[in-house]
Amino acid sequence: MTAITLEAGAPFGAAPPSGDAIVTHGLTKRFRGGQIAVDALDLAVPRGSVFGFLGPNGSGKTTTIRMLLGLVAPTAGTYSVLGLSAAHALPLVGALVEGPAFYPYLSGAANLMRFDAADPTAERATAKRRVADALERVGLSAAAGKRYRNYSLGMRQRLAIAAALLGPRELLILDEPTNGLDPQGTREVRTLVKEIAADGTTVFVSSHLLAEIEQMCTHAAIMRTGRLVAQGTIASLSSGRVALVKVETPDVADAARTLGTLGLADVRPGNGAVTAELGGHAPEKINAALVGDGVAVRGLAVVRPSLEDVFVGLTGEGFDVDG
Numbered sequence: 001m002t003a004i005t006l007e008a009g010a011p012f013g014a015a016p017p018s019g020d021a022i023v024t025h026g027l028t029k030r031f032r033g034g035q036i037a038v039d040a041l042d043l044a045v046p047r048g049s050v051f052g053f054l055g056p057n058g059s060g061k062t063t064t065i066r067m068l069l070g071l072v073a074p075t076a077g078t079y080s081v082l083g084l085s086a087a088h089a090l091p092l093v094g095a096l097v098e099g100p101a102f103y104p105y106l107s108g109a110a111n112l113m114r115f116d117a118a119d120p121t122a123e124r125a126t127a128k129r130r131v132a133d134a135l136e137r138v139g140l141s142a143a144a145g146k147r148y149r150n151y152s153l154g155m156r157q158r159l160a161i162a163a164a165l166l167g168p169r170e171l172l173i174l175d176e177p178t179n180g181l182d183p184q185g186t187r188e189v190r191t192l193v194k195e196i197a198a199d200g201t202t203v204f205v206s207s208h209l210l211a212e213i214e215q216m217c218t219h220a221a222i223m224r225t226g227r228l229v230a231q232g233t234i235a236s237l238s239s240g241r242v243a244l245v246k247v248e249t250p251d252v253a254d255a256a257r258t259l260g261t262l263g264l265a266d267v268r269p270g271n272g273a274v275t276a277e278l279g280g281h282a283p284e285k286i287n288a289a290l291v292g293d294g295v296a297v298r299g300l301a302v303v304r305p306s307l308e309d310v311f312v313g314l315t316g317e318g319f320d321v322d323g
């Protein structure tokens with residue numbers, strides 16, 4: 001579908017609905033002092049996707065999100081959110097940018113009631129219903145009356161996401177939602193993101209963790225120092241990289257010979273293992289040929305390229321997970 005962009009802040013109704021939940025063209029932010037945080041960014045986030053916005057710390061993710069939410073003015077470029085300018089899209093967008101401040105001595109439900117009350121567009125009479133729905137959506141109904149300070153890290157973050165879901169949202173934007181969480185909390189948030197997406201909400205989620213994006217997202221964009229390095233479905237991002245077959249064996253030289261005879265490319269004998277490009281070869285046939293040649297096969301694995309391999313291949317650099 002063709003994506004239509006509006007000038008940032010263009011009036012409501014100036015463009016027909018876009019096929020994409022978020023579109024940016026040449027979106028740029030240069031902070032005072034000359035630093036470019038986001039450099040000519042062209043993003044296309046399909047509706048219904050869980051879109052991972054991936055990059056090391058400082059690569060421009062938060063600045064991009066703040067521009068999309070109308071919190072920071074772009075220096076140049078255009079963007080649209082749900083086919084609208086940020087101001088007009090905002091009621092349909094839930095966002096978690098900096099963790100909301102909750103009162104430790106109030107319950108989860110009471111905290112959300114306070115949040116809801118701060119929204120001047122929300123109807124007062126239906127506040128309880130909205131809070132109950134949001135709590136249910138994040139799986140906190142049973143803990144609604146429990147004090148916030150007694151919530152686990154995962155529950156606290158789920159409550160923060162509930163605050164972003166007070167009201168019908170077509171798009172949920174989450175900036176590093178698993179930052180600072182323990183493994184259990186990380187799993188809870190990951191599962192919740194998938195559930196929210198399954199209900200039809202587009203989720204745009206930033207992270208500096210490659211594995212997390214791979215596990216949670218259907219699509220990803222990779223950022224590096226303010227520039228977009230690549231974007232697409234997780235499968236298409238990885239498809240440019242070749243899969244390898246790795247044979248673990250004490251007979252390294254013999255195994256390498258067999259793989260070469262079979263016509264596999266880039267055969268590399270190593271310490272107790274040989275790798276080669278899999279190409280169009282069937283792993284079970286490779287195994288049969290090795291065994292037929294008397295090679296003692298201890299293990300045979302097909303190693304698919306990870307997003308990290310893609311990142312390294314595109315930038316020539318490792319991905320510093322700690323930023």
Ligand SMILES: Nc1ncnc2c1ncn2[C@@H]1O[C@H](COP(=O)(O)OP(=O)(O)OP(=O)(O)O)[C@@H](O)[C@H]1O
Nearest residue numbers: 031035036037055056057058059060061062063064
């Ligand atoms: N208000 C500001 N004034 C000046 N420079 C800023 C400002 N906000 C961000 N930057 C700089 O812009 C660059 C991008 O920062 P940004 O926070 O967008 O990156 P990020 O990928 O979200 O990283 P992190 O996860 O650490 O927040 C960084 O070099 C940062 O120091």
